[in-house]
Amino acid sequence: MKRLSLGIALVLLATACGGDSSTGSALARVRASGVLRWGGDVQGGEPYAFEDPSHPGRLVGFEVELADAIARELHVRARFVQNDWSNLVPSLDRGSFDIALNGLEVTPARSGSVTFTRPYYIFTEYLVVRADETRIHSLSDLQGRRVGTLASSLAWDMLRNVGADVVPYEGVEEPFQDLEHGRTDAVVLDDIIATRYGLNRPTLKLAAQVGDGYYSIATRQNDTDLARAIDQALARITRSGELRRILARSHIDSEKQARLATWTDQDTRDLVGTHSASHMSGAHVWLFIEGAGTTLLVSTAAMLLAITLGLGLALTRRYAPRPVALLAQVYVELFRGTPVLLQLYVIYFGLSNLSPHLQLAALPAAILGLGLNYAAYESEIYRAGMDAVPQGQMDAAAALNMSQWLALRRILIPQALRVALPGVTNDFIALLKDSSLVSVITVVELTKRMTITAVDVRSWFLPGLLCAGLYLAMSYPLSRLSSYLEKRLQGEP
């Protein structure tokens, strides 16, 4: 899913150059087709838009009811389109659906890239800490501390402004789990998420409410008539009291929502008017280089681990007694047969659930996860390399009275490595790119940096270009090295 980000960036780049493909009025198109396509992510879970546990395949949630209500007002039917949450805005731009309606917070950065309607929910940012926490009472106490939140959320902006060390998450469970385990000092998220996934844990408590925020419906910037029609539909639903009935059915209604009934167009303008005029700057470039440094560090360290462990695995499979050799084989099959993403999750989140002693920081967990996974692949490359060394070489070593270990170290392994080297180099290139997966365990590497910046500056073009350029700068020398080594292996001295 992360790897897609770069691809999406490039697709966007193409559409940006081609101009807006939609012709005519968006509202007319919706009316003509009789369908209002709305984008969301069922993985956001309860209470937004999610699968009914007792009727798998059926979608429920307050946003589903809201979408239906709005569609009714427009005399069309609502049709849900599943889309990865972090890419809702780019997908909206691309035309995958007509509106994005899925807990989208009104942030300055987003206000610049979409047209927001009036809000349909007022939430409160909750500052959640461990129950025994005594130092943290307000936002300003978070300066310099590790604080978890969802990337590119309103809280993300708030936290950066107070100088916190912000740890970006992609799911709603993990920030609170890491807070429990002491990996972070606090979590700032909206009240819906915080009550459902954080404050239900006895080890956590609410330290403060640190501000309000708004969920709004996003439309494409050019679709002004559709935006207006939906805004008016929403206004009618709000004033009739239907909105609060919907919220109440999902148990998220509160006194605060009363303000929505008296909401004016001027309020909307005030809310979305504060565009942040952020552009790619020298500071961004520096952050990118830092991200590239993390990418390089994670991949190099993981590769070193993979090379060493892979060699051990290959030797074990070849020379160890049968039961031990079998274990090594099981290892290889296990790590090659399951997704590396799952392995990263288990190592970072899973192990810390088992025992606090097994708790790893994000960076070591990333290195360990990728290293353990790639070791399985390296071991196969070495095995092929060892098979390519004629038996006579080991016979000759034995005849010279070398011990088995000495013969392995001095004769077999150096020759096997030579054969394996081009393959290992190719794997290093693959690892460089696969390392973007570690952002799921909160490591901000190059690709993650790009997606964060792209949201910030409201464009994927420059961030995407810079990101691609940096990856190329790292992988190109390696691919040259690999082809050079391959040529050398083909017989030239």
Added chain:
Amino acid sequence: MIRVDSLVKKYGGRAVLRSVTFDIPRGQVTALVGPSGGGKSTLLRCMHGLEFFDGGTVKIDHAELTPGTSRKNRTAISAIRATAGLVFQQWHLFAHMTALENVMEAPIQVQGVQPDVALRKARALMDKVGMSHRENALPRRLSGGEQQRVAIARALAMEPKVLFMDEPTSALDPQRVGDLVELLRGLASEGLTLAMVTHDMRFVVDLADRAIVLSGGEIIEDGPPKAMLADPKDARTRAFLGLD
């Protein structure tokens, strides 16, 4: 120096060596001859501890090797390899090392000889086998004859009392065979005990004091090569020598 007693070696139930017995005194140049598949290479490999065998004993100097994988046997293998060097039919030079490095490797790594001492000795040996001019070449850049000379130097670097060679003439043209005879004669005159597997009778007559004929896993004839060539006793020897 060498005593092989009732040696039996089987491959999957099939006996390749059936109770082979012979003695080789110190300093003798012995040729193991016989038809292809007669068990000559297997005999050398058993004597050098590269193959386990199923019965009998191999004694070289003071080390005695018996069937099985006991610790005592492993010590014996190590002692035998310290006494006897082996030059393979395909030489098996270490492919990733230069000729000179091949010769220096075991003295440094196995015997713990100082690198500069090993280097000096390796240079002297390369000179002795006439390979000084190619000391920095990788094995794959050397001809068969050149690789063989380096392999001999590599074995000699361990200062063996016995040298086993498997088919040393198989990759050489007649001119080179003459050079090899000269080299080995010199080594024998220095007191090295030589045991070579070959089926090249000219080479045997030129060099060896004694020929042992191995056929079907058994010794069928044993004696001075010239006499054997003139009057072979066993019909199979006659057949092997092409006298019928």
